Amino acid sequence: MTNPATTADVATEDDLAVAYPTPLLRIDAVSKRFGAHAAVDGLSLDIRKGEFFALLGPSGCGKTTLLRMLAGFETPDSGRIELNGEDIAAVPPHQRPVNMMFQNYALFPHLSVRDNIGFGLKNAGLTRVGIDARVADMIALVKLTGLEQRKPHQLSGGQKQRVALARALARHPKLLLLDEPLAALDKKLREETQTELMRLQRQLGLTFVIVTHDQDEAMSMADRIGVMHGGRLQQVATPRQLYEAPASRWVAEFVGDINAIEGEIRVRDGHRLTIEGHGTGTLFATLPQQPPDALAVCVAIRPEKIRLSRRGLAAGLNHSGGMNSIEGVVDDVGYLGGRSVYKLKLDHGATLRVALANTARLDVDAYAIGERVTAWFTPDDCVVLAR
Template identity: 70%
Template sequence: MTEQGVTTDAAPPSPDVPLLRIEAVEKRFGGSVAVDGLSLDIKAGEFFALLGPSGCGKTTLLRMLAGFETPDRGRILLDGQDVALVLPHQRPVNMMFQNYALFPHLSVKANIAFGLKRAGLKRAEIKARIAEMLALVRLDGLAHRRPDQLSGGQQQRVALARALARRPKLLLLDEPLAALDKKLREATQRELIELQRRLGTTFVIVTHDQDEAMTVADRIGVMSAGRLEQVAAPRQLYEAPASRWVAEFVGDVNILDGRIAAQDAHRLTVATADAVTLSVAPPRQPVATDRAVSVAIRPEKIKLSRRGPSPDAAGALNRLDGVVSEVSYLGGLTSYTVKLDAGASLRASLANTARVEVDEFSRGQHVVAWFAPDDCVVLQR
């Protein structure tokens, strides 16, 4: 099928060529820069997440991909074709909005059929496509209901079915699960993953929910002030953040500032102002001695004990004495804040693997916090 402006049933792209290529795209609103020279490649069949705080430009970027905004500079290539000036309905792209944007006076069936009719499909094909979509999102039997007769989760599925009905090459999702409660949101995340894998359609989701991005996405692009701070798989993003900003934005983290006092091929020695001297794994990029750096340690990497590790235990190189100042029971884990004798505070998260009625450590208790050099990430910016 060919729609005006863009061919929608072209041959699949080469695996070496991205389905979507964003080249130095810039968008301004008056004197404010919303997207600042951003470049990004997204592969065919990928589930990609744009993650960032409010106002970072992620929704503006999504709207440019959909055709609702036009870049001031740069190019947007979809399957090799520049679509920056192509009208929204002429692109093989569909968008699912945060508020679902369902037509309240139309039935579920009519909502799904709306875009198909505008595309000029024949009645028999529309009927078959509606049945396919209802089965896909498990809404069989609800075809004649109106949106106000559906639950929030069912409305979300209708919006998803409508967005997928035209079989877009690229599906854009703008905070699609924000209105759902926690349990329904988690269940819908799993359904989205399964659906995307079954269809093989490229999904790009915008979210400020880190857990959501880490759950659904193959790769995540973290945005700040209109720029991409880092693009990586969830595990790499969490375990090897490219900057202090990314480390602090993604998940919980302890940051200790200091200077490199010594180094060899296997370890760096970092002298900190308020957590004594640390032995840490070297970063991938070489760093000069006496250079100011930050050391990031995730709370779950930190172990606590009353007497500290044995001298030959892994992690015994970094042993910090302190007092528990806060205890937060969170169900699956307990978060402890330890005020170190050297001045800094560290957060440690310990899994609650046993069914007990008291926390392992209590406020005011003296403890030893310890962690391995490989648990530390050295950040140079």
């Protein structure tokens, strides 16, 4: 079985460079400190024209500070921010071809939907006729027709979000910044709005930069994701590359769920590694493109990559031939609707999490607590990282 991260259908950095050849935004060695704290620390990044880019990271990682510097609400202590080749680090917010949609929407409570959307267009030099036409276009674009005269308190959360989005788009910015724009919405509405944002971004051909701590949100919407931690970029990649080929243990543990097994490399044989895992016994892994220098490594395995078989029914599993197979007992079961998560207590002492799709309506094939099973996975399912 081939690791999905290495197959031809994966959108690579080179593929995206062809699709989006021009860096619209160039962030060059930008730093911002607040007292002794480095919120953004020497960060460099190119964002291409027409792409949907996500800044993903935990609270306090610097992603919102970076977004505010792009908008002009904060000034870098050092470095350059270039838009279309022009350094805009010292340009005031209202003079930048950049708009920002805030997390709390920042709507004017005394203004109607129409006036909220049109606010600021006078400064753009439009006539009254031009403003009315632009606002009408935005109302149709975000599907608010019939709500033009309502005030914000008469709108649902999703409708407020669309008003804020229409206002941000009304001045036809070259770059739209979105600061946790979906955080206040419930799960179903959030998913619907994600789809709507992606539709609008493609329809308008604009460059979107979204800040979020929600991994699913970033993975489902973005062409590329920049993972931030401690004011620095840890990895920039497509969603699939980020998930299937994380650059470090920190990224692997932050993006999605993994089983992190520490161990030591015992044998390097061509493209195959034999690793003695702590609490798992011998593991076989495919040699990564950038092998770790040290013998001490961490083997990361996604729970959904692991399969289960009842003991004695694991026909075709051949550990000596390179297939990983480990025996243990089901210690816990979590039913999550579309999938079930099993916690296994392995014979060698480690704990393994396994996620299996619930393909049958009834639980006739489910594994029960206390049942003895064999967990198996291929060498390609193992991501070998520096410990």
